[in-house]
Amino acid sequence: xxxxxxxxxxxxxxxxxxxxxxxxxxxxxxxxxxxxxxxxxxxxxxxxxxxxxxxxxxxxxxxxxxxxxxxxxxxxxxxxxxxxxxxxxxxxxxxxxxxxxxxxxxxxxxxxxxxxxxxxxxxx
Numbered sequence: 722x723x724x725x726x727x728x729x730x731x732x733x734x735x736x737x738x739x740x741x742x743x744x745x746x747x748x749x750x751x752x753x754x755x756x757x758x759x760x761x762x763x764x765x766x767x768x769x770x771x772x773x774x775x776x777x778x779x780x781x782x783x784x785x786x787x788x789x790x791x792x793x794x795x796x797x798x799x800x801x802x803x804x805x806x807x808x809x810x811x812x813x814x815x816x817x818x819x820x821x822x823x824x825x826x827x828x829x830x831x832x833x834x835x836x837x838x839x840x841x842x843x844x845x
Contacts, residue, residue, distance in 0.1 A: 735778055738771040 741761070745768065748757045758768045813826035823829075823837050 735775060739775050741768075742772050742775055 741763075745754060745757050745761075748754075754768060755765050758765050763771075813824055813829070815824050823834070825834060
């Protein structure tokens with residue numbers, strides 16, 4: 722077998738195993754893993770081997786870890802509560818850089834903040 726065929730066979734097998742694992746995890750209440758395995762014609766050891774392999778492949782395919790973001794302490798006196806007629810802006814930090822403005826709160830998604838800062842950096 723060539724490497725492309727082998728890789729395709731491995732991927733197919735892993736997909737089958739992942740489907741079996743999902744099915745086992747959704748087994749009826751009160752049914753043990755051993756009972757489920759017996760009813761599907763596999764051994765308990767084989768089930769756990771498949772579970773381990775699927776988890777291993779999932780972990781190998783995770784995106785590389787992003788570096789930890791440094792948290793900068795902010796003095797509470799610069800946090801402000803703004804309320805504009807009807808639109809309640811949450812307590813947070815208003816950031817203005819080179820004419821660009823964003824109000825950052827605890828619920829501000831980090832990807833959004835990163836995108837805004839990237840645009841600001843590229844605009845300079």
